[in-house]
Amino acid sequence: MIRLEPPAGDPLRSRPPFLGGRHGLERSLWWAYWNAGKKSVLVEAEAEAAALEGLAGTAGLICFSGPAERYDALGLASLRGRHRSLVVSSVTPFGLSGPNRSWKGGELVGWAAGGAAALVGDADRAPVVPYGELGLIAAGRFALMGSLAALRAACRDGEGQLVDVSLQEAMAFLTSETGLPTFLDDLIPRTRMGSHRISGGPFGHFPSSDGFVHIGAAQPAHWDALAAWISEETGEESALDESLRGNLSARFHTHELVDYLTAQLTRLHTKQELFIEGQRRGVTLAPVNDVPAVAADPHLEAAGYWAELEVDGTRVRAPRGFRGRAPRLGEHTEEVMDRC
Amino acid sequence: MSAWTARFTPREVAYRLQSAGVPASPALELAELAVSPQLEARGFYRLGRHARFGQDLFAGYPAQLSRTPGEVASAGPALGEHNDYVLGELLGLDEAERRRLLEAGVVFEMPSAPPMKRPYFSWIRHFLRLEGWP
Numbered sequence: 001m002i003r004l005e006p007p008a009g010d011p012l013r014s015r016p017p018f019l020g021g022r023h024g025l026e027r028s029l030w031w032a033y034w035n036a037g038k039k040s041v042l043v044e045a046e047a048e049a050a051a052l053e054g055l056a057g058t059a060g061l062i063c064f065s066g067p068a069e070r071y072d073a074l075g076l077a078s079l080r081g082r083h084r085s086l087v088v089s090s091v092t093p094f095g096l097s098g099p100n101r102s103w104k105g106g107e108l109v110g111w112a113a114g115g116a117a118a119l120v121g122d123a124d125r126a127p128v129v130p131y132g133e134l135g136l137i138a139a140g141r142f143a144l145m146g147s148l149a150a151l152r153a154a155c156r157d158g159e160g161q162l163v164d165v166s167l168q169e170a171m172a173f174l175t176s177e178t179g180l181p182t183f184l185d186d187l188i189p190r191t192r193m194g195s196h197r198i199s200g201g202p203f204g205h206f207p208s209s210d211g212f213v214h215i216g217a218a219q220p221a222h223w224d225a226l227a228a229w230i231s232e233e234t235g236e237e238s239a240l241d242e243s244l245r246g247n248l249s250a251r252f253h254t255h256e257l258v259d260y261l262t263a264q265l266t267r268l269h270t271k272q273e274l275f276i277e278g279q280r281r282g283v284t285l286a287p288v289n290d291v292p293a294v295a296a297d298p299h300l301e302a303a304g305y306w307a308e309l310e311v312d313g314t315r316v317r318a319p320r321g322f323r324g325r326a327p328r329l330g331e332h333t334e335e336v337m338d339r340c
Numbered sequence: 341m342s343a344w345t346a347r348f349t350p351r352e353v354a355y356r357l358q359s360a361g362v363p364a365s366p367a368l369e370l371a372e373l374a375v376s377p378q379l380e381a382r383g384f385y386r387l388g389r390h391a392r393f394g395q396d397l398f399a400g401y402p403a404q405l406s407r408t409p410g411e412v413a414s415a416g417p418a419l420g421e422h423n424d425y426v427l428g429e430l431l432g433l434d435e436a437e438r439r440r441l442l443e444a445g446v447v448f449e450m451p452s453a454p455p456m457k458r459p460y461f462s463w464i465r466h467f468l469r470l471e472g473w474p
Contacts, residue, residue, distance in 0.1 A: 093363070095404070098381035104363040113365040115373045127367045139402070146403025153408045161407035168365075169384050169402040172373060180385065181397045183370040184460040190370060 001038045001063075002055065002336055006045055009329050010035075019311045025329050026312040036309060036322035041337065042330030049075050054340035056083045060154065061147055065091040065140075068101050077162075086160040087150040089143045091136075095166030105167060110135040114171025115179065122194040139170040200251030202226075202258050205288055206266040212288040213266055213274045220246050225282045226262065234264045374468045387472050388415035392456050395474045397464075420450035 003010060012031045019027040026032075043051045056062065056079055064071055071077075076088050090096055093105025094113070103109075111117040111129045121128035129135075146163035154160050172179065183190065195212075196204030201223075205212045217223045223245065230239040239261045244251050251258045266274055271287035278285030287293065295317070300306065307320035345353050350366030357364035366372070373379060383400060390396035396415035427433045427447065441447045457474065465473040 094378055095382050098378045100378040103358050103365075104361060105365065106363055109363045109365045112367040113378075115368045115370055117367045118369050142402040146405055149403075149410070150405055150408065153405075159407060161405055164404040164406065165402055166382065168378065169382065169400075172379065172384065173399050173402045179399060180370055180373045181399070184374070184397070184464055185458060187460075 002059075002332070003035060003038050003040050003327070004043045004048060004051060005040055005329060007042060013329070019314060019316065024312060026326075029311065029316070032309060032311040032316075032326045033318055033322065035326040037324040038327055039332035039336060040327035040330055042333045049073075051337070051340075052076070052079060053082075054337070056086055057340065059086065060151055061087045061089060063089045063091075063143070063147070065143075067104055068092045068094075068096055071096065080160060080162065084160060085154050085158050087147060087154055087163065088160070089147040089150070089163040089165070091139045091143050091165045091167065093167050095169065096162070096164045100168075107133050107135050107167075110139070110167035110171050113168040114173075114175065116171045116175045119175065119190055119192060121192045123192045125192075127192065135167060135171050138174055139165050139167045142170055142173075196259065198252075198255055199248050200253070200255040200258055201248055202251075202255070202262045203248075204259075206259075206263050208266050208269060208271045208274055208287075210270045211290075213271050213278075214286050214288055215262060215266075215278075216284045218248060218284065220250075221282060222284055223251065226265075226278075229277075229281055229283070230261050230265045233268060234261070236261050236264060374464070380469060385468060385470065386412065387470055388412050390415045391418040391421045391450070392453070393458055393474075394455060395472065396458065397470075418450055420448050423447060423449060 009025045013025045013028050015028050015030045094100040094103050117127040143165045150161050201217045203216050227239040275287045306317045308315045309318040310325040354364045354366050386400045387395045398415045427438050
């Protein structure tokens with residue numbers, strides 16, 4: 001995979017955090033992780049379309065992301081016309097068609113326009129969007145799967161095509177569980193519920209002595225196990241009441257009592273204590289981990305989740321799945337352009 | 341910012357900002373997705389065959405391929421809809437073996453019921469334009 005970069009470098013190179021907290025074009029951890037194994041070719045803005053023309057002759061796939069007007073300015077539609085087998089994959093805020101084609105967007109706009117933001121956060125506050133560019137990553141995954149299908153078709157019959165991905169649609173697709181068809185069926189507006197679902201599970205975040213744990217007691221056996229635990233440790237015999245047993249609906253109207261009883265237990269222990277004992281008892285419980293806790297997780301360590309990534313000559317720990325390191329700015333310009 | 345945005349509806353804010361080249365969107369609620377002109381123009385919501393409802397509504401796939409778009413053969417399956425195909429054709433179980441599994445509570449048959457319709461089919465077509473509403 002070849003990245004065409006302007007002389008100042010791709011904007012992702014300037015995105016913190018940086019290795020050692022020090023800014024540098026080769027020190028952005030975002031850049032280093034997401035571009036490991038790629039090549040970098042330096043191209044002046046006015047020469048970008050010509051570079052694409054030169055590369056299209058040997059490329060099977062061109063990946064574009066950005067506003068639709070930039071897709072047009074690069075001449076990607078006509079590029080496909082001149083290179084029959086070429087697949088062009090595009091991720092734009094609203095897709096390459098429709099009345100909002102020219103609208104500007106990004107992560108927050110994608111969440112908002114896709115109906116996902118309205119569902120996240122507390123009911124009495126504005127919607128929130130989780131950290132981490134999850135929407136853009138999801139759109140990228142859809143572009144990947146579409147591109148693989150298009151490349152397979154091109155291998156079969158020599159004809160390329162456009163893979164058009166809208167960030168708005170990617171987010172609307174991901175919320176399908178609570179999405180439009182579900183809403184139309186029961187006309188119950190799904191609202192923001194904070195860190196709890198009012199389902200009587202209990203289902204949501206509960207305070208521990210050092211943070212929070214998440215409990216999702218969706219099955220009767222989960223509640224039975226949790227109720228026994230609550231009763232043993234807190235002395236709250238009401239947790240064992242027969243009227244609370246069964247699936248979620250059994251505890252729906254008493255969810256405030258259930259949440260109260262659960263929190264009485266969880267406040268007594270640390271996240272890790274609750275996790276180990278909860279899992280031992282068959283309760284669906286997990287710690288709400290911060291980044292240091294994820295880094296120290298013995299399960300991830302045992303599963304070989306981590307690998308060493310080279311960032312500006314230093315090796316750092318990163319989730320596995322990459323090959324090699326990210327390219328230095330313009331590192332492969334001569335090599336790649338000589339071949340065109 | 342809040343003092344300015346509070347003067348307008350979310351849609352007005354988004355249109356004003358987008359006209360000035362600023363990324364913006366209302367935080368759409370579910371009902372608003374049904375009447376989104378952008379999602380409608382791109383055919384995001386679709387109808388597919390359903391064993392119970394005849395046709396059912398579902399969200400399309402976010403990657404649109406221009407030449408080989410693929411097709412969705414059906415909406416989500418009904419409970420037990422493909423027993424014959426999986427147990428019979430794929431696994432090659434004969435009638436007697438399938439009856440035995442049914443009686444043992446290992447597999448379940450799709451309950452028979454008169455054809456149903458989603459409660460919203462009669463009116464949603466006036467808001468969400470699609471070909472083939474039943």
